[in-house]
Amino acid sequence: MKLKREIGKIKNGHGKINVLNIVKEHFNTIKHATSGKTSRSDRWVFYYTPILISILPVLMDIRLQKDTINLLITVQSIFIGLLLNLLVLLYALIQRKPEKPERKQLLREVFHNISFSILLAIVSILGLLFSLFKAPLIFWKAFDLDLFIDFLNYILLTEFVIILLMILKRINVLLTKEFK
Numbered sequence: 001m002k003l004k005r006e007i008g009k010i011k012n013g014h015g016k017i018n019v020l021n022i023v024k025e026h027f028n029t030i031k032h033a034t035s036g037k038t039s040r041s042d043r044w045v046f047y048y049t050p051i052l053i054s055i056l057p058v059l060m061d062i063r064l065q066k067d068t069i070n071l072l073i074t075v076q077s078i079f080i081g082l083l084l085n086l087l088v089l090l091y092a093l094i095q096r097k098p099e100k101p102e103r104k105q106l107l108r109e110v111f112h113n114i115s116f117s118i119l120l121a122i123v124s125i126l127g128l129l130f131s132l133f134k135a136p137l138i139f140w141k142a143f144d145l146d147l148f149i150d151f152l153n154y155i156l157l158t159e160f161v162i163i164l165l166m167i168l169k170r171i172n173v174l175l176t177k178e179f180k
Helices: 002-011 020-030 040-059 066-096 101-132 145-179
Strands: none
Touching: 020 101, 040 145, 066 101, 066 145, 101 145
């Protein structure tokens, strides 16, 4: 029923680019299965660590240079392609044999994590492109907008790496079970 409603929204023009469901489902994978709450350690890893790591280059006044931004955009673009291929691999795993409930749950969570990481890479590319342009002088007087944009880019890139590590671990668990 839910799938039918989502397909209906897309056909009717609603939600063709609405990605809120991807974000919601990703954050649901971080919650504990029984309590429905995010553990303290997960909050630290997925929420606080990217902010804390991103504060360091800002405090050290390390700005993203044009060459670095171009390289990061290229890397993010390559990762988007690789992650899309990984979604196809997951689909093949799902189609191949009947699923045990816990394996099916892990496949679902990995699917949502990969989808979110693709979305995060797209947002990161947009943020990096935005940082290529200098903020108008009107913003520089009261607030260093360029430094703030760099800070947001650092957060997005750090979060992307953390989620990639989570995906790697989950894919490793899935494929290790395939070899047994």
